[in-house]
Amino acid sequence: MKDILQIGGYQFQSRLFTGTGKFASYQLMSDALLASGTELVTVALRRVDRKQSSEDLMSFLDTEKYALLPNTSGVRTAEEAVFASELAAEALGTKLLKLEIHPDPKYLMPDPIETLKAAEVLVKKGFTVLPYIHADPVLCKRLEEVGVAAVMPLGSPIGSNNGLKTRDFIEIIIDQSKVPVIVDAGLGKPSHAAEAMELGADAVLVNTAIAVAQNPVDIAIAFKKAVEAGRAAYLHGNMSTSMIAQASSPLTSFLDA
């Protein structure tokens, strides 16, 4: 049986989502994406030249291979996010959306209150909404209730390459969630991605770690393998811990009486 990831009306075989920013050149980006085996790439609306000049990012993205996930990166409020989403849908011809609202330009921390507000409006407008958020289990449930298609909790601050600093909360989110959980932001090494997948994340999104690597193509392959390994471990693995020492006083001997 094929292990398919379903997000709203979209299906994916690859559980590695990637970004399109920060690469040294569009050609390098294109090569790395191909090597990663990804089927979903984020595109920042603010990077898309909607007048379609020839050297545009879009001319390097094979939309037959990749579904596009426009993100609203750059907006600071729910109102701006809704506006940006509609522009993105028009420019890229998709209702898939990574909802990303950070009023804070330094750490780019997502605003949970504006995100919830915007998600509710956008779901009603027919968008397939994937909100980028803190690893906050209650917020995830609140977003699920307004109808988002997946949640994207962060592993550590965006661009930090620090790995799964939010591991305990990600575990709770995975345990409770009825929609796919995509760990986004902070995954700096393939082992970080494998760890998230082993925990039961449905997918991971990796951008910086691939885009700014010495050799993005090789690292893209390493992430591809790590995601597959982590997924297989989650599905089939024997997560056995060492046997806990047995206390001497028997608890069930009363049953022998």
Next chain:
Amino acid sequence: MGSFREIFDQYKYEEIQERILSVSASDVKLSLNKSKRSVWDFLNLISPAALPFLEEMAHKSRATTLRRFGNNMQLFAPLYLSNECQNICTYCGFSLDVDIPRKTLNPKEILAEVEVLKKHGFDHILLVTGEANKTVGVKYFEKAIRLLSDHFAHISLEVQPLDTEEYQQLIEAGLNTVLVYQETYHKENYKLHHPKGKKSNFYYRLDTPDRLGKAGIHKMGLGALIGLEDWRVDSFFTAMHLEYLERTYWRTKYSLSFPRLRPNAGGQEPKLAMSDRELVQLICAYRLFNEDVELSLSTRESELFRDHAFKLGITSMSAGSKTNPGGYAQGEASLEQFEISDERSVGEICEILTQNQYVPLWKDWDTALQTKKLFNTSQAEN
């Protein structure tokens, strides 16, 4: 919004039964060694193949429970308000076709029961009735809850399934918890055990926890009546139901009970009896499956069993129970729903708990929250 029915209908009772019997010792080991366990791990742990691992399961279950709940044991008492019932349930002493005098307590009689229960120290009561919608319906429950909410910090209800709006009305009146047991998840045989009355509608009962969740109940209790059908399959579906509910109605707390069919005036014998060893297995498996769910053990079980099993995963117990309306004030056993097995007094149960380094816990909420009267209301009025 959907309901559990959509998940439940994807599975066949007999297929689950076969799967449980095909579990191997290595499947059990694998599930035992995990740190997070799925319903399929739970299935492995309740299989006959898991019985040789019972001692290990018991140690893990006890350690997990102590870590999550501490050395506490919540105590509650059932308060039977009525034994009137329009249903025929083949296993119940209140069944319509059982020839016993019927009794519904009036407010004065309820308060007489309260006086005895408060003397024992109870601050959490479970209101129980049969199903007689005309005489013991939502209006009666609301009055009873309002009457009792000044006296008890926590009020639970175990009565017929109600509609969402009716639950909301009772929650507004001060209701905290509703227990509604599916009895069995065997859709076809459910009808045989419940041939007459509103209870014979399987899906209305199956959807009840969804209605409770939508009503915003604080806590709900699930369970299957052990002995009606295959307890392993019924417990598996209970676990699956719990998992669905926790994810859907995530603001609600959950508890599980595992009542074994007791001698009763309905006369039904268990179809598949469950041994003491198997009941311990089930308790431990529930705990290993879910670290947060409350597990409740009633006075249906024997002294010997309760004295040992409460340490293996249980978080709440009833004590000194009477299962007939008016039973506490009158002090004589008649008109019972089922025979009590552990007949010791509340004081004796507390002593056992204390000897085992457990603290009896009487209070799990607050009457001020119950009646929505804030502590400083009187000052504000002055």
